[in-house]
Amino acid sequence: MKVSLFLSCYHDTLFPEALKSTVKVLERLGHTIDVPMQQTCCGQMHFNTGYQTECMPLLDNMLAAFKEAEVVVSPSASCVGMMREYYPYLAEQHGTHAQAEAVAALNAKTFELSDFLVNKLGVEDVGAYYPHRVTFHPTCHSTRMLKIGDAPLKLLRNVKGIDLVELGAKEECCGFGGTFSLKNADTSMAMLSSKIKNIMNTGAEICTAADTSCLMHIGGGLHRLRTGIKTLHLAEILASTEEHAHVS
Amino acid sequence: MSVKLPMFEKTAPENVQNSQLRRNLGKVTGAIRVKRARVVDEMPDWEALRDAGYALKTKVLRNLDTYLLELETSVTRVGGKVHWAQSAQEANQIVTDLVKSHGATEVIKVKSMTTEETRLNDALAASGIKAIETDLAELIIKLANEESSHILVPAIHKNRSEIRELFIRTLGEPDLTDEPANLAGAARRYLRKKFLTVPVGISGANFAVAETGTIAVVESEGNGRMCTTLPKVLITMMGIEKIIPTWQDFEVFMQTLPRSSTAERMNPYNSFWTGVHEGDGPQEFHLVLVDNGRTEVLKDEIGRQTLNCIRCSACLNVCPVYERTGGHAYHSVYPGPIGAILTPQLIGIENASSLPYASSLCGACYEVCPVKINIPEVLVHLRGRAIKYKKDHGTLKDKLSPEHLGMQAVAKVFANQSRYESAQKLARMGQGVLAKEGYISSLPGYLSGWTAMRDLKTLPQESFRDWWRKREGQK
Amino acid sequence: MSKESMLAAIRIALKDVPETETPKDTVVPRAYLTRLETSLEERLELFTERIEDYKVVVHRIKENEISANIEACLQARAAKTIVIPTDFPDTWLAQGFSFVQDENLSHQQLDESDGVITGCEVAVAQTGSIALAAGKYQGRRAISLLPDYHLCLVFASQVVDLVPEAFEKLEPSVKNRKPITFISGPSATSDIELNRVEGVHGPRTLEVLLIV
Numbered sequence: 001m002k003v004s005l006f007l008s009c010y011h012d013t014l015f016p017e018a019l020k021s022t023v024k025v026l027e028r029l030g031h032t033i034d035v036p037m038q039q040t041c042c043g044q045m046h047f048n049t050g051y052q053t054e055c056m057p058l059l060d061n062m063l064a065a066f067k068e069a070e071v072v073v074s075p076s077a078s079c080v081g082m083m084r085e086y087y088p089y090l091a092e093q094h095g096t097h098a099q100a101e102a103v104a105a106l107n108a109k110t111f112e113l114s115d116f117l118v119n120k121l122g123v124e125d126v127g128a129y130y131p132h133r134v135t136f137h138p139t140c141h142s143t144r145m146l147k148i149g150d151a152p153l154k155l156l157r158n159v160k161g162i163d164l165v166e167l168g169a170k171e172e173c174c175g176f177g178g179t180f181s182l183k184n185a186d187t188s189m190a191m192l193s194s195k196i197k198n199i200m201n202t203g204a205e206i207c208t209a210a211d212t213s214c215l216m217h218i219g220g221g222l223h224r225l226r227t228g229i230k231t232l233h234l235a236e237i238l239a240s241t242e243e244h245a246h247v248s
Numbered sequence: 249m250s251v252k253l254p255m256f257e258k259t260a261p262e263n264v265q266n267s268q269l270r271r272n273l274g275k276v277t278g279a280i281r282v283k284r285a286r287v288v289d290e291m292p293d294w295e296a297l298r299d300a301g302y303a304l305k306t307k308v309l310r311n312l313d314t315y316l317l318e319l320e321t322s323v324t325r326v327g328g329k330v331h332w333a334q335s336a337q338e339a340n341q342i343v344t345d346l347v348k349s350h351g352a353t354e355v356i357k358v359k360s361m362t363t364e365e366t367r368l369n370d371a372l373a374a375s376g377i378k379a380i381e382t383d384l385a386e387l388i389i390k391l392a393n394e395e396s397s398h399i400l401v402p403a404i405h406k407n408r409s410e411i412r413e414l415f416i417r418t419l420g421e422p423d424l425t426d427e428p429a430n431l432a433g434a435a436r437r438y439l440r441k442k443f444l445t446v447p448v449g450i451s452g453a454n455f456a457v458a459e460t461g462t463i464a465v466v467e468s469e470g471n472g473r474m475c476t477t478l479p480k481v482l483i484t485m486m487g488i489e490k491i492i493p494t495w496q497d498f499e500v501f502m503q504t505l506p507r508s509s510t511a512e513r514m515n516p517y518n519s520f521w522t523g524v525h526e527g528d529g530p531q532e533f534h535l536v537l538v539d540n541g542r543t544e545v546l547k548d549e550i551g552r553q554t555l556n557c558i559r560c561s562a563c564l565n566v567c568p569v570y571e572r573t574g575g576h577a578y579h580s581v582y583p584g585p586i587g588a589i590l591t592p593q594l595i596g597i598e599n600a601s602s603l604p605y606a607s608s609l610c611g612a613c614y615e616v617c618p619v620k621i622n623i624p625e626v627l628v629h630l631r632g633r634a635i636k637y638k639k640d641h642g643t644l645k646d647k648l649s650p651e652h653l654g655m656q657a658v659a660k661v662f663a664n665q666s667r668y669e670s671a672q673k674l675a676r677m678g679q680g681v682l683a684k685e686g687y688i689s690s691l692p693g694y695l696s697g698w699t700a701m702r703d704l705k706t707l708p709q710e711s712f713r714d715w716w717r718k719r720e721g722q723k
Numbered sequence: 724m725s726k727e728s729m730l731a732a733i734r735i736a737l738k739d740v741p742e743t744e745t746p747k748d749t750v751v752p753r754a755y756l757t758r759l760e761t762s763l764e765e766r767l768e769l770f771t772e773r774i775e776d777y778k779v780v781v782h783r784i785k786e787n788e789i790s791a792n793i794e795a796c797l798q799a800r801a802a803k804t805i806v807i808p809t810d811f812p813d814t815w816l817a818q819g820f821s822f823v824q825d826e827n828l829s830h831q832q833l834d835e836s837d838g839v840i841t842g843c844e845v846a847v848a849q850t851g852s853i854a855l856a857a858g859k860y861q862g863r864r865a866i867s868l869l870p871d872y873h874l875c876l877v878f879a880s881q882v883v884d885l886v887p888e889a890f891e892k893l894e895p896s897v898k899n900r901k902p903i904t905f906i907s908g909p910s911a912t913s914d915i916e917l918n919r920v921e922g923v924h925g926p927r928t929l930e931v932l933l934i935v
Contacts, residue, residue, distance in 0.1 A: 007712055009662065016711060040663070041668070049651070051655045054655060085625075119410040144610070173610035181698060181702075184257050184260060185697035187260050189700075189702075190264045191453075192702075213467075223687060276916050299754070311749075332729055338725060384912050431915060432912050436924055467911050469911065471923070473904065474925075477868060478868075494893065499755075513873070514847075516907050517904065528864055616780025631786070674930060675817075686728065687770065
């Protein structure tokens with residue numbers, strides 16, 4: 001299958017390793033990767049902060065970038081969530097009927113990575129090897145908005161050598177929330193401190209998730225506190241093999 | 249009027265640091281979440297009940313004029329009198345005049361969010377009428393001279409030892425222990441005389457049935473039964489959205505409301521009265537229908553679903569933000585997620601523009617809402633309205649704020665591939681002075697909120713797209 | 724005045740709703756349970772279990788044991804003055820107590836009594852609830868409210884499985900303009916640390932005679 005990669009601007013710019021790993025996993029499974037260079041940002045930050053009209057050129061750009069794509073996959077659950085949940089809203093509130101139709105067509109072929117692997121391809125074992133103690137944080141947008149359920153866990157359970165430990169109060173928000181983490185930094189941190197406490201209680205070396213944005217927040221706190229615990233995107237664990245083990 | 253305008257981000261930090269508040273709320277919301285999950289999980293048809301509740305509320309809101317007229321006809325038929333009030337002032341005036349016409353100087357009240365919203369007690373006091381709150385938590389709040397911090401349990405921020413201390417001081421009960429049963433006993437002694445003698449009762453309404461004119465009050469302590477049964481005159485003030493079409497529709501809401509609010513299969517008492525009952529209860533009944541901003545909510549096709557709310561408070565109990573800031577940070581009669589969407593619509597987005605931002609958009613509230621209000625959707629919708637207001641009517645200072653300028657500049661960059669790629673390069677070069685061993689620990693201005701408490705990984709030397717181009721080029 | 728302007732404002736607010744639309748056009752999906760296949764025994768067991776959750780004492784008795792059980796319950800509480808509805812059968816009453824028929828008793832008199840005995844209109848197994856509807860043996864609302872002790876007679880035939888069945892059974896009472904009270908345990912409060920604590924303004928003790 002030819003898979004078009006939906007990069008998400010912060011993966012592209014800040015966390016390219018998650019994307020490179022996504023490429024590795026999909027190519028290992030025999031798929032061809034295509035990266036439409038026209039894509040930039042899905043508009044989530046603007047939208048969630050209230051700058052809706054500013055999102056429209058971004059929405060148009062994304063529609064154009066993926067118009068010809070057969071299937072679109074992204075390692076960012078929240079960017080896919082933005083597209084799935086709020087592109088229809090934007091088209092309805094600020095756009096045209098044609099845009100609404102194009103959005104529906106795009107959404108029908110767009111998937112978050114683990115959802116794509118488990119629910120679309122029916123693959124739960126991607127042949128990964130990762131001999132570390134890992135805990136998984138189910139991010140809000142992946143579970144409540146995209147409802148991908150335990151797709152990431154199914155993949156993680158099949159990783160060779162992994163010591164997967166359950167995170168306490170796992171479904172509670174880490175406190176990121178985009179610009180919420182700036183506007184309400186104290187409240188955001190109060191939420192993060194609970195998340196960090198729960199992560200530390202697991203004794204894990206690594207905290208993983210299907211969303212780098214939350215991991216950036218959690219990882220920023222873990223680093224500031226010098227906990228020695230690292231964050232890693234799910235794709236990076238899945239990309240790691242016995243021949244090419246991920247070195248963190 | 250000295251109403252504090254909501255400014256959540258300014259007041260939340262001090263509440264976040266209040267260790268007593270954090271402990272009280274953490275303990276209580278944690279326990280109620282577990283209990284709620286237990287009584288919801290035993291219902292195999294829970295989702296079907298949520299769907300039915302949503303549809304029933306939608307039906308009422310889309311035909312609200314029809315249903316209000318039907319309710320008026322029904323209530324009148326069964327011996328009640330219906331009053332219409334467009335504003336809080338008008339509603340308060342109607343009630344005050346009714347109380348005065350009976351020569352009463354005291355009224356007993358069942359906890360009612362609508363009368364909190366209209367500040368009825370202040371209006372009555374201005375006419376020399378004392379309103380006696382009979383709900384335990386409401387009584388605690390009034391005795392402590394504080395504001396409510398929760399829809400259902402206004403004194404949720406207070407623990408048992410704080411309440412004991414308050415009762416010893418204000419009720420003249422020196423021998424109280426901090427046993428909740430003991431504290432409840434003190435309230436029973438204090439209020440019993442009032443129940444037996446005060447001639448006018450005032451209540452809100454959880455539901456009003458258009459078909460039969462029946463009003464429902466859902467409660468626990470029996471104070472609701474007292475206030476709606478013992479006085480000679482009963483006045484009920486309700487928001488116009490509280491209608492349900494038929495009696496049989498209670499089969500939905502009387503299942504979802506108790507389990508969502510106090511996490512019980514059924515709360516101790518539900519009172520349903522249908523006008524005036526001969527020889528039983530008040531012989532005069534008035535129903536005051538209040539708009540007070542509700543038609544403004546109705547007007548917004550996305551915001552309209554906010555009026556589905558049955559005030560269960562499940563969204564407060566699961567909200568990770570509410571759990572940490574408490575209700576007072578919202579400066580709103582309705583705190584928590586529902587307050588963050590209801591208050592800005594009732595009082596105008598320009599007066600409460602910080603509230604839609606008082607959320608990380610985690611969606612836990614939507615998941616538990618028994619009438620399926622998509623709270624995250626309404627939150628982002630209202631953020632859109634807040635920014636539109638800022639653009640259309642904001643001050644120069646608003647328009648020159650770093651966020652406002654930044655968002656618009658970044659949007660221009662993101663709209664175009666080549667501008668976007670140039671910006672990636674610029675950012676990589678610009679971070680040099682801030683980075684130390686792969687992390688940034690201090691950012692300037694608007695972004696300083698991030699690094700006040702979190703480190704930020706530095707930008708890698710190569711973006712994904714650069715890597716990809718190189719790789720494709722080598723093929 | 725306000726009525727007309729409120730209705731006008733509502734109609735303007737609903738301008739997206741087609742003028743021809745009526746309440747019937749919104750379909751309410753009712754996929755929730757309205758009946759259960761249970762035996763009488765299962766139903767009574769669940770009712771007992773659920774009402775006991777509210778710290779209610781339930782005595783399962785036969786019809787010819789009513790009088791003896793009323794006597795035992797009142798004796799155990801040392802209750803003397805007991806209010807009863809005017810239609811309460813004499814044959815169920817026991818000797819040695821002062822039963823006062825509610826011939827329009829004052830609130831003060833009700834408050835000073837030691838307890839009240841009533842029947843009920845319907846009871847719900849699913850939630851452990853009892854509903855009074857000013858029907859047979861139920862009396863007016865104040866009598867089951869002011870005394871501190873409420874002894875309630877529930878006949879097995881009055882118990883339904885589910886909440887929807889109860890509302891269906893109560894519909895005739897509502898249409899006859901009867902007031903309805905659902906009682907699920909003694910009065911309680913969740914206002915202190917969101918813990919349910921029994922005993923506030925309504926009766927602090929509720930006891931049930933389940934007549935099979």
